[in-house]
């Protein structure tokens with residue numbers, strides 16, 4: 001740890017012990033209060049493996065899996081369902097708006113060789129195509145259907161069921177308080193709240209303050225989510241909201257060790273320095289290799305493009321490099337370019 005970071009650490013209040021870090025969701029005990037937030041097209045098996053390498057206790061989450069796709073037994077669904085033993089505790093997130101279909105989808109997941117630890121229900125996705133079908137955050141406008149989904153999924157499986165939603169649909173429809181109570185009454189074992197409305201999509205700043213006080217009336221674990229990008233922000237978010245845990249999404253891009261660094265900081269008050277560029281490039285290469293192994297080179301090369309800007313963030317004059325990485329169509333060009341950057345430092 002460098003001198004600067006050490007000084008910052010000493011001026012911050014220290015946690016007494018790890019009393020705040022255990023969370024019980026139904027009969028699943030988590031030894032960490034930090035979880036990976038689900039991200040479609042991101043939190044696949046290779047990505048979760050990268051996170052797990054650093055954090056052995058955090059709750060990991062799959063990408064959103066459409067209940068309709070699960071019903072159709074589509075071939076492209078197989079990859080999204082794959083898991084490895086070391087990933088557990090692992091939550092599978094499903095989406096949809098038909099209670100019976102969601103229940104059947106959840107049951108199907110129970111047939112996996114290694115069944116989920118938890119089923120999470122997506123009630124927060126803001127994407128137009130999703131909400132137009134009545135799924136994702138559209139469910140915040142149809143709370144009765146949302147309740148029926150939770151009850152149906154609870155009846156269908158014998159593992160904990162959680163929900164993830166937003167503050168409301170629009171700023172004039174903020175209903176997370178009533179919604180959270182309804183979810184709890186319907187049997188939800190925990191909930192994650194992305195502190196934005198649907199109409200904000202991902203813009204503006206997540207309003208952690210909005211959910212402060214929620215633990216006065218919600219007894220199941222609550223996770224705060226949105227804009228937690230550093231150990232200090234994680235602590236600040238927990239302090240402001242007073243909730244049980246935090247879910248981290250985009251902050252992990254290019255920083256698969258972030259959840260570990262947060263966990264360490266919450267437990268010890270010590271900051272672990274962010275990785276240098278060589279290390280990040282090493283992670284990027286390992287990520288590519290794992291995606292090639294999962295999807296084959298043809299699919300993995302375009303799939304990986306969204307990740308490069310994060311792995312090479314902070315590289316001076318990175319435009320040309322980024323251009324090469326984004327346009328490359330073969331594995332060797334990408335690895336050579338990454339090696340070139342690594343050697344510059």
Ligand SMILES: Cc1cc2nc3c(=O)[nH]c(=O)nc-3n(C[C@H](O)[C@H](O)[C@H](O)COP(=O)(O)O)c2cc1C
Nearest residue numbers: 037038039040063064164194226227228248249250
């Ligand atoms: C690319 C991308 C994909 C996402 N996919 C999902 C998803 O499948 N299910 C879900 O509940 N939320 C999804 N989210 C939302 C995140 O889980 C999280 O709520 C949001 O990004 C705010 O948290 P953050 O600031 O830590 O990223 C997605 C977000 C991004 C950026």
